[in-house]
Amino acid sequence: MVLPEGFVLPPWYLLVPILVVLAGVIALLWALEPPVTDRTVLAFVPWMLFGSALHVLHRLEAYPDQFETLFATPTVYLVTAIIAGGSWIIGIFLYAGGLQSTIERFVGVAGTAFFAVFTMVILNIGWEEGTFELFWPVISVVIAGIVTAVAWIALSLWFTDVAATTSATGALVVFGHTLDGVSTAIGYDVLGAAEDVPLSRLILEAGESLPTVEYIGAGWLFILVKVVLALVIVGLFKEWVEEQPQQARTVLALVAAVGLGPGVHNVLQFIVT
Incomplete structure (x- = not known):
């Protein structure tokens, strides 16, 4: 067996829209050509953590049955990439409009907020079940x-x-x-x-x-x-x-x-x- 245990793809009617949206996000970022520096990479750290939190909630069976495969391996990576890429695009436009001093600030703050909320849900589940x-x-x-x-x-x-x-x-x-x-x-x-x-x-x-x-x-x-x-x-x-x-x-x-x-x-x- 080469693939990790728990590797499962969602049904085609969920997978196809995800791939289309992800392709659109990548294409738009490719066209915008935002700078990628150390600060950019560090700004995306909370989004990497956010993807982990999404998958942990899947392991805890916290999602409705019809959507739970979206947060299994490997689809959770695609979902996270879409949300993180979307925040990057928003940050680019906010910066271009003078509403943010840097692109990285918006990306980092948004990612931290998402990760914090979902982590609190995880910790609350552990606390309620006595496994904290x-x-x-x-x-x-x-x-x-x-x-x-x-x-x-x-x-x-x-x-x-x-x-x-x-x-x-x-x-x-x-x-x-x-x-x-x-x-x-x-x-x-x-x-x-x-x-x-x-x-x-x-x-x-x-x-x-x-x-x-x-x-x-x-x-x-x-x-x-x-x-x-x-x-x-x-x-x-x-x-x-x-x-x-x-x-x-x-x-x-x-x-x-x-x-x-x-x-x-x-x-x-x-x-x-």
């Missing part, structure tokens, strides 16, 4: 922050030009994938959570076969793979960021979302289940 627990989720974020800091300092010392060129976007890539690795490892080793992604499960099983499993668990190998992979990707993007920063940072933002989204999803899920 913060210890391991907080530990996951703290450890991920420490590991990211160490990895980024090491990159800055040995490959200074890579860290300087990719800057905050590169650091976000490393943090996102580190959080995914740490939260997955804690879920697997400590909380007994199952891993849905086949490739990730293979790495965890490989760690479980090592003699170190009795002392530090199986997840450390997964963390190592995620951190090294993130650093390698950041290094490979250096020249592209120098030559075509707008396109390169856009793709790097997507790479960051692939790590940060699942990582935040794990953290939110651990809080309420």
Whole structure:
């Protein structure tokens, strides 16, 4: 099995309009050609978190049956992209009309508001069901922050030009994938959570076969793979960021979302289940 468990597409009468709207959003953004800087990427972080919250609510069966497939993998990514892209377009027009000082401010504030509202719904569900627990989720974020800091300092010392060129976007890539690795490892080793992604499960099983499993668990190998992979990707993007920063940072933002989204999803899920 190559696809993760829970991978399901909505019926065609929902999927086709989603694809059409997404194509329209992408086409309009392509025509507007908004600048993409580190600030732009950071402004979209709340939207990455928002997508995670949408999917957690799907896991909690909070949506009506006729719409729940919209928030399963992979359609939740498309839905999130449409809403986030729409906010970007609105921000561009507000900035052009002099109603906002920057495009990023509107995008970031709107994303934060969406994420905050949906996160409160998730936390309320956990509180009402008596499953609310913060210890391991907080530990996951703290450890991920420490590991990211160490990895980024090491990159800055040995490959200074890579860290300087990719800057905050590169650091976000490393943090996102580190959080995914740490939260997955804690879920697997400590909380007994199952891993849905086949490739990730293979790495965890490989760690479980090592003699170190009795002392530090199986997840450390997964963390190592995620951190090294993130650093390698950041290094490979250096020249592209120098030559075509707008396109390169856009793709790097997507790479960051692939790590940060699942990582935040794990953290939110651990809080309420």
